[in-house]
Amino acid sequence: MARFVSLVALALTAGSPLAAFEPDKEVHDAPAGPTHNETEEHSPGPVATTSQTLPRFAAELAQRPLYAGATAWRVEGNARDRWIAARAERRQSARWDYARAMLGKGNAAEAFGILTLMEEDDADLALVPAFQLAKGVAHAMLRRNSDALAVLSGPGLRDNAEACAWRLRALVQRGDAGEALDEVECALPAINGRRDRSRIPFVLAAAEAAVNAGRPGMAMRWLGPLTDRDPAANLLRGRAYLALGEAQAGRLRLERALLDGTAEQQADARLALLEGEIDGGTLSPAQAIEKLEAVRFGWRGGPVEERALRRELKLAVASNDTAATLRSAATLIAYFEPRRDAGELLEQARAALSAVLAPDSSVPLAQAAGLYWDYRDLAPAGPEGDRLVARLAGRLQDAGLYERAADLLDHQLRTRAQDVVQGPLSVKVASLRILAGQPEKAIQVLRETEQAGYSNRMQWDRKRVEAVALHIIGKPEAAMAALEDVPGADLLLAEFAWKDAAWEQFATANGAALPGAGALDAPDQAQILRQAIALAMLGREEALVALRNRYSKAFEALPSAAVFDVLTRAVGSVDPATVSEAMGAIPSASPAGGIADLLDAAPDE
Incomplete structure (x- = not known):
């Protein structure tokens, strides 16, 4: 010892x-x-x-x-x-x-x-x-x-x-x-x-x-x-x-190796026998890929799996099997030592990914999104990769798949976007979260990407989206606080009040932002007509008369003139059915712009 x-x-x-x-x-x-x-x-x-x-x-x-x-x-x-x-x-x-x-x-x-x-x-x-x-x-x-x-x-x-x-x-x-x-x-x-x-x-x-x-x-x-x-x-x-x-x-010789070889040698022999079948033309590409996957399932790592993957990649590219191309290329890149053809291999994978996400691709959108998510690390870097993601996110949004679009851009936001570039992307992600019925996540992403370097305009855009999310989750005071010092906040606060049928709050906020008596576009008309409804609901006869006198000339030549006439008559002088019909004819354009569209599209809680 x-x-x-x-x-x-x-x-x-x-x-x-x-x-x-x-x-x-x-x-x-x-x-x-x-x-x-x-x-x-x-x-x-x-x-x-x-x-x-x-x-x-x-x-x-x-x-x-x-x-x-x-x-x-x-x-x-x-x-x-x-x-x-x-x-x-x-x-x-x-x-x-x-x-x-x-x-x-x-x-x-x-x-x-x-x-x-x-x-x-x-x-x-x-x-x-x-x-x-x-x-x-x-x-x-x-x-x-x-x-x-x-x-x-x-x-x-x-x-x-x-x-x-x-x-x-x-x-x-x-x-x-x-x-x-x-x-x-x-x-x-x-x-x-x-x-x-x-x-x-x-x-x-x-x-x-x-x-x-x-x-x-x-x-x-x-x-x-x-x-x-x-x-x-x-x-x-x-x-x-x-x-x-x-x-x-x-x-x-290969069957003899199957009998007395090591486990790796036996896997190698099975692969070699399969390669003989493939080279002999007795298997379709799909059958060959399936059998190569079986060989890989039985033996992971080393030169045997690498050889199987390279054969699978060759077959997949030749047969336009995008999923198999991405699967085999991604595995080779991630788990095996690079060879001289590493650059070519990566380009093959990126070309397959781009083809999947192309607007004219025959791959169903949901499957394309899944393939991108699984192999997102293969996406091109820089502006080309950003455009690829933005295009896919747009397609998902158009199809109503808001959560998947948000997940996609959220990954982009956290792994690729740097510094102030996060600003517009964070607004987009938060907006999609709201559309997906996830206002809490919208608030979270905005707060996690807060930084001092944003321009005033970007800060205001972020605050507007945050206010919408806060309003949806039932925190009106916090929504008002978020909009403090934000230009045009009255219009958004009025939009909140309109959605809630809070007529007193609406009349106050909307009245402070009414347009001049000149030419009126669709949002201006909607703002004035909404004000008329709120004043009527509150029974404010004098304010309603003043509104009629202020804008009657501006509405004379407009398609909504009849609607203005009905809504600004004396309270109680028009039957409810006529009022309801007039309300339905109010222009749909919101005075608050696109942010109001976000409120309209958000799922009911």
């Missing part, structure tokens, strides 16, 4: 993860071969704390020969024990041996941790090709392909066979088959230099690159030395045979 505690203490002071004390595990997919031999041993002694500055190691490592093959990844003796026991002056060298040993055993996560620790103590290591090679190998083993390629492509590694071999594997893992084949010639010395099972992953990578690049004959030549009982090799053989037109031989 005492020895275990001391070992833990040594590991901690050396900056080691406790995983260093786990037994080494042999990994099938690991490079191996003869190695650099660091023979200097050190007996256990005082161990420096992590705060102690270690001697620089970059120059020493740069002076060592750069490995050209698998010799980099095998270390004689127990590298872990030497690392734990190393004094400060040799600790970086011991760490280096231990990291190489971990890469040789396929323990990339442990190796990467040690390499990171080394770089923290000596930043210049990042400039040393040997260190770059080790770090790139760790990235590739961990399937961090872009990181691996970035590190392995430095000037000092460009023509290094071992770096080329690992770039080959990283490119295949990322799906760039053509670029991977470009690395083959450089990588050959490193691949051929491996005489044990560590050679197999590189051979499989080269064969996969050839299959994916449409060169099945080359793939078969790479696979020739591998046993016929290797499921990974059989997978590639099966795909190559199918590409060569030898369907029977291809199915046999």
Whole structure:
């Protein structure tokens, strides 16, 4: 027990993860071969704390020969024990041996941790090709392909066979088959230099690159030395045979992989068999897409799902299946490492989305709105994307789908609009919320987007909509407070009173805003005729006579002259039926403008 505690203490002071004390595990997919031999041993002694500055190691490592093959990844003796026991002056060298040993055993996560620790103590290591090679190998083993390629492509590694071999594997893992084949010639010395099972992953990578690049004959030549009982090799053989037109031989190899392969290899085999059916023309695009979805349901992630998605996307685009196009493109963009065609893929998705939302689209409006909502992150940025959203929101509003239109623009308001641009959009969203019977949400969106930078005109527009919402939810005092200092507030307050049949309040507010006695447009006429009704309801005979005398000449030549004559007669001199008929003939244009239309359209509470 005492020895275990001391070992833990040594590991901690050396900056080691406790995983260093786990037994080494042999990994099938690991490079191996003869190695650099660091023979200097050190007996256990005082161990420096992590705060102690270690001697620089970059120059020493740069002076060592750069490995050209698998010799980099095998270390004689127990590298872990030497690392734990190393004094400060040799600790970086011991760490280096231990990291190489971990890469040789396929323990990339442990190796990467040690390499990171080394770089923290000596930043210049990042400039040393040997260190770059080790770090790139760790990235590739961990399937961090872009990181691996970035590190392995430095000037000092460009023509290094071992770096080329690992770039080959990283490119295949990322799906760039053509670029991977470009690395083959450089990588050959490193691949051929491996005489044990560590050679197999590189051979499989080269064969996969050839299959994916449409060169099945080359793939078969790479696979020739591998046993016929290797499921990974059989997978590639099966795909190559199918590409060569030898369907029977291809199915046999793939069915064998189904029997003894891993779960991922079995999914790969099912996909390859399905690809053979698709290429053979035995399935319609819809049937093929459905079966590809089934393959994806059974296996998520990795190159298998990516290949299924890319085949699905190709079929969907060819058959104008917009929903499948968006689904497959969105999944590829969101969950898989970008390739060189990332820009083209995004443009395909955006074109499909724009086609769905076009006015002449055959996709039903509700379905189009659902597709946009599901894939809104694919929408174009900037003004083009704003126009797309505005067009869809307008169509939804015209169809009476106010809540969906509000949801759409609310997302735009909160995720895309910036600063004062939120002003007009917030008014639109709040108006749609009112039309959808959600006045509380209208008030909420206005208050959450409040800012000092709005112009006076924009502030007034926002206050008018807020006042309407407050009036609808039964808060007239708050509505009046919202309209304080807003130009034209009397007309809106009069509109509220008219809707509520509050004749006293209406006569006061409306009377203060009556037009002059000159030419009268439709809203002016409606305002005067409403005033006449309110005065009649209140029994204000003198005020009614004054109204008649003030505007009788202006109404003489207007179509509403008869209505004015009826409504301004002496109170009680006209029968109720005539008055009711005259009220129905009042021009519909409201003196309060579009904001009154909002009140008219709002659902009854």
